[in-house]
Amino acid sequence: MMQISKQAVFYVPDGAEEGKAVARTTHLCISAHQDDIEFMAYAPIAECFGRADRWFGGVVVSDGAGSPRSGLYADCSDEDMKAIRIEEQKKAAHVGEYSFQLLLGHPSSAVKDPSAKEIVRELAEVLRAARPQVVYTHNLADKHETHVATALKVIAALRSLRPEERPQKVYGCEVWRDLDWVCDEEKVFLDCGAHPNLARSLSGVFDSQIAGGKRYELAAEGRRLANATFSASHACDTYSALNYAMDLSPLMEETADIAEYVTGYIDRFKAAVQGTIAKFL
Numbered sequence: 001m002m003q004i005s006k007q008a009v010f011y012v013p014d015g016a017e018e019g020k021a022v023a024r025t026t027h028l029c030i031s032a033h034q035d036d037i038e039f040m041a042y043a044p045i046a047e048c049f050g051r052a053d054r055w056f057g058g059v060v061v062s063d064g065a066g067s068p069r070s071g072l073y074a075d076c077s078d079e080d081m082k083a084i085r086i087e088e089q090k091k092a093a094h095v096g097e098y099s100f101q102l103l104l105g106h107p108s109s110a111v112k113d114p115s116a117k118e119i120v121r122e123l124a125e126v127l128r129a130a131r132p133q134v135v136y137t138h139n140l141a142d143k144h145e146t147h148v149a150t151a152l153k154v155i156a157a158l159r160s161l162r163p164e165e166r167p168q169k170v171y172g173c174e175v176w177r178d179l180d181w182v183c184d185e186e187k188v189f190l191d192c193g194a195h196p197n198l199a200r201s202l203s204g205v206f207d208s209q210i211a212g213g214k215r216y217e218l219a220a221e222g223r224r225l226a227n228a229t230f231s232a233s234h235a236c237d238t239y240s241a242l243n244y245a246m247d248l249s250p251l252m253e254e255t256a257d258i259a260e261y262v263t264g265y266i267d268r269f270k271a272a273v274q275g276t277i278a279k280f281l
Contacts (some may be wrong), residue, residue, distance in 0.1 A: 002125045005118070006121040007105040008061075010088055011096045019129070021100040025057035030123060032111065034064050034089040034103070035206040039220040040173035041136040043190035043243060043247075045096045046181070049198060057097035059126055060089060061119060061150050063105045073208050084208050086138070092205045095107050096198065102126065112149040123157035132167050139172030139179060139246045147176060151248075158252045166252050171245035178223060179244035180230070181182040183268050188247055192224045193240035199224075208235035 002022070004010070012021040027044035031037045037043070037058045048056040064085040065078035076084065086103055089192055093101035110116045127135070137154045138147035151172060158166055171188055179187065192199065203217035211215055224241035245263065250256050 002122075002123065002129050004102070004122055005104065005106075007121075009090075009103040009105065011090045011093055011101045011103075013098055013101070016099075019101070022057065022126070022129045023131070025099045025130040025208065026054045026133045027124045027136070028057045028127070028130055028134070029136040030059045030126075030150065030154050032060070032062050032108075032138060032144070032146045033067075034060050034085040035092075035203075035209055035216065036060070036112070036138070036147070036175055037089075038092055038202040038206075039216065040138070040175045041190075041223075041244065042192045042202065042220075043132065044136060045098075045200065045202070046192065046194040049097055049098075049195060056096065057101070057132070058093060058128060059088075059101045059102045059104065059123070061104050061106055061123075061153070062108050062111050062146060063103075066108055067209060072211055074213070075273055076208075081208065082265045087204075088206050088208060091201050095201050095205065103162075107113065111146050111153065116153075120153050120156045120160065123154060124160045127157055127161060127167075128165055131165065133169070135167045135170045136173055136177060136245070137170070137248070139177070141179070141246070142175060142177050144176040152258070153270040155248070155251050155258065156226040159254050168249075170252060172248045173245045174223065174243055178227075179246060180227065181269050182244065182246065182265055183272055184231075186247075186265065186268070188245040189239070191239055191241075192243050193228070196241070199241070213217065214250075 027048055029037045045056050048054040051276055063082045067081055106119055138151040140148055140149055142153050185257050203220055225243040227242040228237055228239040
């Protein structure tokens with residue numbers, strides 16, 4: 001049994017026993033907020049959907065209390081919003097047939113606190129119990145501070161595991177900054193073309209975030225469509241919908257410098273731009 005904080009909510013859509021639901025997970029997404037999972041990790045959700053040999057699991061680290069609200073939700077307190085967002089995330093887990101959905105319920109201030117080691121310990125517990133093949137989280141060039149802080153805690157949790165307990169791959173995905181700028185040969189392509197009706201259903205579940213005028217579901221779909229078309233300039237479309245990711249797998253090693261690794265992508269992009277310009281001067 002995982003040792004998780006008392007405020008955490010654990011949900012298994014098909015009613016399986018908690019330990020079994022976690023252990024069967026092959027693809028795991030760890031996000032900062034409710035709805036981040038569906039926007040950045042639709043590819044593995046679709047890959048596992050309807051399969052008996054592949055299972056997708058989701059973990060949301062923060063409680064979502066600080067989200068903006070208007071319209072129907074304008075008078076909701078932070079406590080109200082936390083409850084609403086839990087129910088929305090559970091609906092998404094049901095629609096997407098997730099193996100399990102865990103909501104840790106920590107305030108964003110704790111997620112962004114480098115000394116909050118309890119979150120790292122909880123994530124390590126989940127990772128150790130699930131032993132997923134692939135882990136998805138936020139990319140480290142994201143402009144949302146809570147997203148970056150979450151990804152850093154995921155990396156810290158992975159580093160605390162024994163090598164044999166770690167996943168094969170760790171990917172940092174797009175949410176509050178896309179990864180179109182990453183050099184093509186370094187992009188990880190996440191095919192989001194399967195079950196487009198499912199993708200729209202998952203994104204549309206989060207009414208509390210959409211009703212106030214932030215059309216996240218349209219923006220997420222638009223990004224996927226744009227990525228699919230603009231991924232190659234001299235070829236017909238290979239994908240109908242596409243998300244990009246960074247390969248964060250090398251950062252599981254404690255000797256890897258996190259900031260240097262990420263800024264290396266920026267340096268190589270800068271060099272590629274300079275090289276193209278130099279050709280034609």
